[in-house]
Amino acid sequence: QPSDHELDTPFYTSCQEPATTSxxxxxxxxxxxxxxxxxxxxxxxxxxxxxxxxxxxxxxPVVFLNDEPFSQEFVSVMNASVSGEARFEHLVSRKEWGYPEWMDVSDVKDAKEAIKQQGEDGILYAGMETYHHMCRFYSGKFYTLPALRDYKWYWRIEPDVDFYCSITYDPFVEMAKHDKVYGFTIALSEEPRTCPSLFRKVADYKEQHNIPTTELWKATVSPSWVPWPLRSFVMPWFFPSHCDRSGDGWSLCHYWSNFEIANLDFFRGREYQRLFEYLDKTGGFYYERWGDAAIHSLAVQMLLPSHKVHHFEDFGYRHDWFYQCPANTPNGQLLESESLPVGSYYPEREGGIGCRCECDGSRTRNYPAYCTNKLKQPNTARRIGTLELIRSW
Ligand code: GDP
Ligand code: MN
Structure with missing residues (x-):
């Protein structure tokens, strides 16, 4: 039975009064x-x-980053729209954006070939050279940018996402207060063809550096249902690239990194950066299409105790066609006779997890539930039955 300080519950539920918290x-x-x-x-x-x-x-403040200079139009539109300071950073250093320094001309040629091949194989975004640069950037160099040196926390946002609920408390302050390092909303399964050798590389690293196995690591490596003699012998034998030496493999579940609220000190610290440098040296950001979400997740799961990870289940959030919608109502329950159209908000129905959510929390509280449950604090994850799992899809 976990003690209270280990429980990962929302920092606040329903609406606060931001006038006082401000x-x-x-x-x-x-x-x-x-x-x-x-x-x-x-x-x-x-x-x-x-x-x-x-x-x-x-x-x-909102810091905008770009591998090209920002247009005057971009600058003036954002200056007029951000209520804090808007800052515009052009990434000029080749170290930050582009192929790693260890790659020489012929390595880069190989990388370009590999990228072309991944495109022809139809792997999502993998035929785009800039997408590989973006994933490498967000995996490592992002954190050591001089432009972010004075900040301790970042909240990553992306073009074309929606926030559905009012966030009436300061998540940075709460993260600090509760000793959290990494916060997420949606968890998904990674496309395996983008990262055939990633898990094995990370598992090797974990072994080389004698990194002890955390609760989170145990929660994301999968086949606990495979009996022990098979796990440690048969699995590595048959699936050497997908297992560590004890026969555990990666469930492919990861935090979706287009939303993150996290502590920069963790990611620019020695432990994380050393892992990034190791992975960067393998060339996997180009020879394969490792995503920054998978890298962040495996690192967090390997290096952090579970109580330092927070699921913002009270945030309504959408990126592409995946979304999380907390309910405005207690337990997300509606009366049997009610149906709540998307976008509607009934003030008299306060008391749920979300605050003024403009989405239908009775239908989708999180998507998809399988990975979210796996990656929530292992000690607090709701155990969901098969029927509930199917319904949640
Ligand atoms: P997806 O979320 O995986 O579909 O990838 P996106 O296309 O949304 O890219 C992720 C983030 O990186 C977004 O914020 C993009 O605006 C940004 N991004 C991707 N490629 C580039 C690039 O070549 N230059 C710049 N400046 N931003 C990029
Ligand atoms: Mn995106």
Whole structure:
């Protein structure tokens, strides 16, 4: 039975009064968005959504990052839309954006060949060289940017995402207060063809450095249902690239990194950066299409105790066609006779997890439930039955 301080519950449920919390001290924190000039309208949509639901009360700075200089139009539109300071950073150093320094001309040629091949094989986004640069950037170099040096916390945002509920407390302050390092909303399963050798590389690293097995690591390596003699002998023998030496493999579940609220000190610290450098040296960001979400997740699961990870289940959030929608009502339950159209908000029905959520929390509280449950604190994960699992899809 976990003690109370180990339980990962929402910091607050339902609505707070941001007018009072806004007088409280701020953390050294920024909202951060990597974005192209061509994505101005989508980026604006995100900024408007997060201003409306959060930053109009808290006025945190927004740092925009780009591998090209920002257009005048981008700068003036964002200056007019962000209620805190808007900052614009052009990543000029070749170390931050592009192929790693250890790659020589012929390595880069190999990498370009590999990228072309991945594109022809139809692996999602893998035929785009810039996508590989983006994933490598967000996996490592992002954290050591001089532009982020003065911040302790970042909240990652992306063009074309929606926030559905009001966030009426300061998540940075709560993360600090509760000793959290990493916060997520949606958890998904990774496309295996983007990372055939990733888990094995990380598992090797874990062994080389004698890193003890955490609860989170145990929760994401999968086949506990495979009996022990088979796990440690048969599995590595038949699936050598997908297992560690004890026969455990990665469930492919990962935190979706387009939303993150996290402590920069962890990611720019020696332990994480050493792991990143090791992975970068293998070339897997180019010879395969390792995503930053998978890298962050495996690192968090390997290096952090479970009580330092927080699931923001009270945030309504959408990226692409996946979303999380907390219920405004207690337990997400509606009366049998009710049906609540998407977008509707009934003030008299407060008392649920979310605050003024403009989405239908009775239908989807999280998607998909399998990975979310696996990656929530192992000691607090709801044990869900098969029927519930099927229904939640
Ligand atoms: P997805 O979320 O995996 O579909 O990938 P996105 O296309 O949304 O890219 C993730 C983030 O990186 C978004 O914030 C993009 O704006 C940004 N991004 C991706 N590629 C580039 C690039 O080449 N240049 C810049 N400046 N931003 C990029
Ligand atoms: Mn995206």
């Amino acid at each position: 007088h409280q001290p701020r953390e050294k924190a920024a909202l951060v968005m990597l974005v192209r000039n061509s994505e101005l309208l989508k980026a604006l949509k995100t900024v408007q959504s997060i201003e409306k639901h959060f930053n109009q009360w808290f006025h945190y």
